[in-house]
Amino acid sequence: MNENLFTPFTTPTLLSLPAVVPIILFPTLLFPTSKHLVNNRLITIQQNLTQLILKQMMMIHNTKGRTWSLMLMALIIFIATTNLLGLLPHSFTPTAQLSMNLAMAIPLWAGTVITGLRFKTKSSLAHFLPQGTPTLLIPMLVIIETISLFIQPVALAVRLTANITAGHLLMHLIGSAVLALSTINFLVTSLTFVLLLLLTILEIAVALIQAYVFTLLVSLYLHDNT
Template identity: 55%
Template sequence: MTLSLFDQFMSPTLMGIPLLALALMLPWIIYFNPDSRWALNRLTTLQALFIKWFTKEIFQPMNLGGHKWAALLTSLVLFLMTLNMLGLLPYTFTPTTQLSMNLAFAFPLWLSTVLIGMRNQPNKSLAHLLPEGTPILLIPILIMIETISLLIQPVALAVRLTANLTAGHLLIQLISTAAFVLLPLMPAVALLTSILLLLLTLLEMAVAMIQAYVFVLLLSLYLQDNV
């Protein structure tokens, strides 16, 4: 029986218990805890350098009020990047291909940035809903359009992450199936397909890291507009 291509995105279960919680705990097991020693090993040093570079890139153009989010957003990018990369291993599951989970990440953080803007600078936050110099007749329509565009931001964050990872995994599945079918029929074509599959896997690794970075980068931009 031929299974659906989308079966790979179903949450695995063990004795009826979803293993999604176990997959979400893996990043905390993999990464090293901070150490008070002066001389660290190579992996810990690389981890510290990445965190330092990411924090500098994200928070350098931001006001001081947004620097309180440094630990949260840095942890989030490491968390998403790890989940995306682990999903490329055989016999694993990618939790970030689930739209519901990505919405659970995006909506509370986006709502926090909006509430911070409403509390600290309500006039500036509400001014985004109506551009300056708008004709009187267009005011209700523009307010409605800007409100919808504001409310759709967390949905766009979640859908972007889900769609990019889902499309890449589906393409890898299709090409790997084609290489397996062509192997006994046309070995030369199967070899070329396998090379294409290897290149696509490398591209998908880059996409997994980039999408985690873009997710957090857009959140930092929303935060920058409200602090």
Template identity: 55%
Template sequence: MNLSFFDQFSSPYLLGIPLIPLSLLFPALLLPTPDKHWITNRLSTLQLWLTHLITKQLMIPLNKAGHKWAMLLTSLMIMLLTINLLGLLPYTFTPTTQLSMNMALALPLWLATVLIGLRNQPSISLGHLLPEGTPTPLIPALIIIETTSLLIRPLALGVRLTANLTAGHLLIQLISTATAVLLPTMPVISTLTFTILLLLTMLEVAVAMIQAYVFTLLLSLYLQENI
């Protein structure tokens, strides 16, 4: 059976049952649950500190009206962070390499920010489509450009996350294959490619964390414009 490098991004199945729900739920099962003790263990304390840090960073650009989104945005970032990092382990599957899943996250949340703006401050939200002081002949063109820029935001969110993770996984697959193939014939070159593989893996870990933060931060910035 011939497999291509892109088969690693196909949805896994077991006995005809898709395993994507399992890969989405498994990271949450690894998080420690709070107990009834006054003093928690080190892992729970670290989780609380990380959650507080993430929430604080995401709420900085928002006013008090946007703080209602704190739990949603923090949960979204922790979910993306755990899925991205666990997807780097061998024999695992990364759901966020699927554009359909990323668009399913980006489109409803982006639409919610737009609807909130149209409900609470319709004049200001519609005013973003036409900058103040625009010359009259340029008004139709600018409205079309700004409307296109607004509608393309969810697509940019989903494609950015998908492209970065897919490119990193593909590079790791290519370099690891080259390392295994060159080992019997050219061990020196194989050692060099293995060193590059380690550095690329470290970079991919950073990319997995950064992309989860960027995805959530951009949503908070979109929310800031509409509250």
């Protein structure tokens, strides 16, 4: 049972080689581009959504922070498309792997911290020791603030992994229940199937929301350091 339950989270192979790289690159093929002066409706919707998200994301940033706009937009589009593709049957979701999410979170977090230490050194170091701290609490607060700083990328990766994994496992369990009940009781099967449809709609929303939350938190870390 455990092997079947966690099969969607195992890394697929192609000719005995990990197929993670082609899977990660596949979402980029879903975004159409046009070489003509007049775009079609799909490209127009895509551009409008991108501009709306970019406006909401970059509203709080100064000129230096807005230089990250292309990276943040690429990040949210990649995570959203990867999460949505993972909801398809017999598919693999790279963002359900903690190693994959850590590989995204750690460099982005490190980039924001290095940016803060380079351009706002005093302000960045001041976060480790709030003003007016009693002398006896200074060592403890410095240690606590240091731990909280280094735990930020772990929290980013674990949040995304837990939400994606929990949703996939729940869908797998309810789908197995629908198949098991299909030969026993039609009414209960119908109700369970409706629950599965509602859960699928919820997971689509979660896939988009988690992409936005991940990118928004990176944006907030950047705002604190620019």
